[in-house]
Amino acid sequence: MSLFRPLSITKSFNAYSFRWAIKRIIDVVGVFIGLILTVPFFIVIPILIKLDSPGPVFYRQERIGINRRRLNIKVQKEMGMADRRKKAGFGKPFMVIKFRTMHRYAEKTSGPVWAKKKDPRITRIGAFLRATRIDEIPQLFNVLKGDMSLVGPRPEREFFIRKLKNSIDNYEKRLLVKPGLTGLAQVEHKYDESEDDVRLKVKYDIDYIRNLKILMDFKIILKTVFVVLSAKGM
Template identity: 35%
Template sequence: MSQLKIRRFRHLHEVLLLSLPTSILTGILLTVLLPALSLWGMKALIEPNAGQMAALVMTSCAFILGKLSISKNSQKYPGAYSAWLIFPTLLIIYALLYAFTFFLRFDASRALLLSSGVLSIGWLHVEHILTSKYKTVKLAVLKGGEADSLIGLPGLDARYIVDLDLEGRRFDGVVADFYCLDPGTERFLTQCALKHIAVYNAREVFESVTGRVQIDRMSENNIGALLPSRQYEIAKMVFDYTIVLTSSLIVLPICLLTAIAIRIESPGKAIYTQTRIGQGNRPFTIYKLRSMRFDRHATEKFAGEDDPRITRIGKIIRKLRIDELPQFYNVLRGEMSLIGPRPEQPSFVKEFDEIIPFYSYRHVVKPGITGWAQIRHGYAASTEDTKIKIQHDLYYIKNCSFQLDLYITFMTLKTMLTGFGAR
């Protein structure tokens, strides 16, 4: 799937103030040269020694790498350009850089590395706040078919045009439903391409902006795309096992203390088990720390935000996602992955499979502890919510990669800190 390009700047003042090269140069000035001047003085900045020169080069490269990584992700994934992506990206880059110089005793100014990292995080947040509204993609939309669904989408300036005429207005691209084209429209789109105006299929734009695949309009090509490579699945399994085993020294004590708190507050087992449907529509037993009053005979239903069954401890562990930690055991058993569509109960699967087209395609991959639908939509509380959740799940399956998994990991931290979608 082709991705939307960022806003194209044509006027001189736009290029000077909002382009990527200007952003990089401004960032190096503020996050590298300015702290170097403050730490060393003008003379050392003009004639730096070997350690100072190494620090200048390394911090400049770190800032450029961070800026390019954030810019790339902001174009590739819906909603990716946010403060919640800036911080972890730069934190990883500068932490690795600092560790490299520390453990290898590399001759470089660590004071500049530290101050530059802090300033970079602060500056890119400020830059995002100041420039984000000027970088919204502006698209000309031809009425008809799936193109109509783009009007009013957040994060996109989509406007209808009439009589196949741009009326001299500047657009970053033209969008149409390629299944609803007549000869006149095809000629118009050809002329747009010849004038270097990007032409997009409405379906691709919808996926790029919303992070969802429209399940009621899928084709054979869409279904064929829902098949992750075997190499990716094997590598992801190795990654899952590595993370689970290395984090066990932290996870196990947290689970133990939480289980004790659960037993103190309410009677019943601290670990709650339930049958869920996993990869290939196969049932398995999922493990969770109990967050509700124990009732073995309760009927299956969605958990609302103010569900009276949720205990005081349950509200806390749901918000922080601690109740999901026992599913690390499911990962070790090969039934789940750290990232993927959330597994549903058998009764829900049977119901949704009858009323939602292509529902079972979410079971092409292993279910996950967290996933794309969780960070984009939160928990589903109704059938309509579930339809949107499925659209997010199929987007993940269609675009799954380690880069997307890393982004989901970052955004899961946001979910844990803010409680978004916690029920």
């Protein structure tokens, strides 16, 4: 039996469905609550990052979002994004924003690689931010913009999508929903360090997509709070 039933997922995640609309409302309300609660982080964390290492406070990187064409949904072509989406061929590219956790130009010589424990590229404050997942907080603005949801599979770079789509079953199916600020895979597993880690997390992502319920989103958000407080994200 297949791990993935595309018809049921497509039906559940039609962009005009009631469930999709409710999920978006929860996202917007959740973002405003989240921004209010995290105001202290936007004051303290930038200071700590600047004191710890030279470079910008925020880190921006292109990630691939939902592939609406796979759901037969009409998508308005945003100015400046249409050519990039056509080039990627997977989903809608967008710029994700995070608190910087690595030294400036960390991938200049290595190229795109997974971070590992005690990775020399990670700053001292960066290690703490990654362990608590606090580095992801600025993505509340990505959720508000509509590129992401509060809960869903994590957005990935095109480089890794091209690398993993042929070696990991159902990897591209993650693009059938909006990527999330947090997700089932994130609260059940650590950061990716190898392809085996990704393979396990994809199973969690597919399980989430197949069985999505609003109640599940709330449970994942609560688990995320536990991960933040316990610093078990790394």
